[in-house]
Amino acid sequence: MLNQPFADALKLYVKDEYFSGHWSSVTTYNNLKYTVKLVSRFFGKKKVNAVKKRDIRNWADEYVKTHS
Numbered sequence: 001m002l003n004q005p006f007a008d009a010l011k012l013y014v015k016d017e018y019f020s021g022h023w024s025s026v027t028t029y030n031n032l033k034y035t036v037k038l039v040s041r042f043f044g045k046k047k048v049n050a051v052k053k054r055d056i057r058n059w060a061d062e063y064v065k066t067h068s
Contacts, residue, residue: 006039010036010039
């Protein structure tokens with residue numbers, strides 16, 4: 001898992017959590033699928049083990065700039 005793209009790992013996590021029943025709301029699932037799309041655009045093929053705190057901060061900053 002650490003050697004796969006971050007966006008792919010997040011996508012798998014979101015799908016697994018929804019279909020295992022941890023999230024019963026379709027709205028929550030759809031919102032998180034949108035988040036996965038944004039993460040995929042920003043991080044591209046960057047591997048989980050290469051993502052640093054500053055990368056997450058940069059993504060969050062970019063999100064705020066483009067979604068406020």
